[in-house]
Amino acid sequence: MILDGKAPTGPIEQSWDKHRFEMKLVNPSNKRKYKILVVGTGLAGASAAASLGELGYNVEAFCYQDSPRRAHSIAAQGGINAAKNYPNDGDSIYRLFYDTIKGGDFRSREADVWRLSQVSNNIIDQCVAQGVPFARDYSGYLDNRSFGGAQVSRTFYARGQTGQQLLLGAYSALSRQIKLGSVKMFPRTEMLDLVVVDGEAKAITIRDLVTGEIRVHTGDAVLLCTGGYVNVFYLSTNAMGCSVTALWKAHRKGAFFANPCYTQIHPTCIPQAGDYQSKLTLMSESLRNDGRIWVPTKKEDCGKPANQIAEGDRDYYLERKYPSFGNLAPRDISSRAAKEQCDEGRGVGPGGRGVYLDFRDSIKRFGENVIRERYGNLFEMYERITDENGYQVPMRIYPAPHYAMGGLWVDYNLMSNLPGLFVLGEANFSVHGANRLGASALMQGLADGYFVIPYTIANYLVQTKPGKVKADHAECRKSIDEVKGTKKKLLSINGNKTVAEFMRELGTMVWNNCGMARSKESLTEAIAKIPAIREEFWKNVKVSGTGGEFNQQLENAGRTADFMEFAELLCRDALHRNESCGGHFRVEYQYEDGEAKRNDADFAYSAAWAFKGVDKEPELHKEPLTFENIHLAVRSYK
């Protein structure tokens, strides 16, 4: 099937304005009759729930955390992009649009990216009005900095905690609506199924994580704002609770999963220290503005203390290979370059999996105080984890899974192929193509929640009758039985291996075979091995306790079971895409200098997969990508 993204036609500059006018509206007095279920309350979910509540819709919001303020959006450090052009350095909506399309390696939909660039400016205004304490200069005006992949300073920031401050802004707007009664909040609640009635999404089945109660919430539309899936690699920078579960359950009920193989590996994370490690910690890539990345030129120097390696024996490989972007080269390029150095045996630190990020020259130029002022919290964090002082010895960094560009397929209105099911933020596939630029994730989450869904949802709701499905509907009862059955099964296996052991085994294999560099062989091997791990899981997992209580093992078991199925789709998508683009690098497809080799003739499309059964091959649907405004070109950051 050829999918239609329903992007508006005509001049791109007018596309969103025209579309907004053409969409239908819901009469203000009718809005309260519609109930909207919002799953996940990070940037996308909290901003959507708050904005829809303000408009008068009847909203129910759900999150697995104990408070919506803790969603993992909170961990984003660096900043948020907007095309304000306050520094007068040549920025414009068109340039942000261009940079995002190019940064995504020409694998995203033009109209969606244009809209994102256009509303980016509204986001900054909104957050300032909410009291988000963005950095200011001495005039009292907003300060900007530059970020990886951009040659203009368009990034707004709040110290090293921009995600935290933006989330607290959205959380405050959400809290106001909770108080006013327009949003009902359900924390410590996990969505475990989507209920589809006559082809439309009408309810969700949830588990109360405190009491273990499983019940259905019905509504007129469902918004999934549940983030990304890179915990499929076991070790990632995501929070421990981040999972693919909500997306996977929707996928099993018919929603197409698009481009799962586009995963982002962040270049500036603290390397793994041991096998017991539970997660990886990211340090803002703003560090790359002042830190220089290098490895020893000679392998035999790798064991030496960094400060004893002579200047001439240091290979500043990013500056050497990409002279115009240098240490600020985009994330996929920087990450892969680090892997190459380590693969060549020139990595540093435990296991030889690390490269140096060195502030020596910046400290010499600006003084330690300036560096401390800019990055003090990051140096502190680094020292807490590694016990090393980054001012005295170079930091060690290594890439880690960080963000998922892929997600559920949505049209221009953010609606999936299942009418009534909308997907926002990292959970959808829409704007980042094959690679996301720095400071664009926060922008997308808030764009979708504050400025897109409040318009586009009306277009769907206006043609549905409110309250069509009740909790006693046969599909709802069936869903509850299924969820209960799965939980019961997980508890009854009583095998010999813990959930964490299975997840570590799966994740390590997926990371090795479908991580930063993929090949036909590695992917074929993974696709052959995953079903065996999955089979063993369902025979030999050990989950203690009962379903009717607070049971973190049971929660993790369910999430791991979904990753077991999703991992296979991830590898299948990576195997089918016979090209390298953005975060998807196939070793067979590269130029002689090691750059990713795209294949526009055969792969200029989004791959949207339909679920056909756990042990069956998924069905591929394509949405062709056309570029009318930006000329398809080989991405070069040299």
Next chain:
Amino acid sequence: MSAHTSEHKTMTLKLIVWRQKGPNEPGRFENYVARNITEHHSFLEMLDVVNEDLIKEGKDPIAFDHDCREGICGTCSTVVNGVPHGGQVRTTLCQLHMRKFKDGDAIYLEPWRARAFPILRDLVVDRGALDRIIQAGGYISCHTGGVPDGNAIPVPKANADYAMDAADCIGCGACVAACPNGAAMLFTGAKVAQFAALPQGQVEAPERVANMMKEMADCGFGNCTNHYECQAACPKGIDVKFIARLNREFLKALFMAKAGTFTPVGE
């Protein structure tokens, strides 16, 4: 995979852990042993190891709250040897590493203890009361859209920095757990001060502080008697000066109410 555990000297630790099945069940301390712990384990990774052993022995693992494990989400919430988050300056429990402990140490683990935080299970408590304080007024009531350009509201840098210092709060509740009165005044003060320092926050300032203070009392939090334990325990180092600001803003609101320039909602 990198360093093997065998490369490091390992520690064995004795844990004395609060176990409690549910909010209305009796709780008690139980003893456990943590084996094969290296100095590079984070505190929560040490607990992971203990839990893996417990699961394999067919025993109930210790329930504890955690999520981002990088010190920003504010989920982790355990009192270690009597100190919330374990006592390393400006460090959440998830960022505390085992190099701060010695082989053979005995470590006491307890949940946040405060009237406003019912225990859900073991080390997990319900901090919904902090959300209710924010819902009572911890926001600027601007509608999505219809706001002026970001640079139309200049904010003196000193005020922006002060607001950011206050906004640093991660809402973990360690301040409440550390306070002999179970007060949430550092938490509430930080939010009130953030908005009080910004021009955007002026319009609703008196209502905000009045409503948040009322909610604080309704939730069962105590009052500040200047122990400053909250600041010492705060993983973000939030300054007690924000409690002074809270009191000042509250006093201002009282005077305004007396002068008839503002009526607290609900009166």
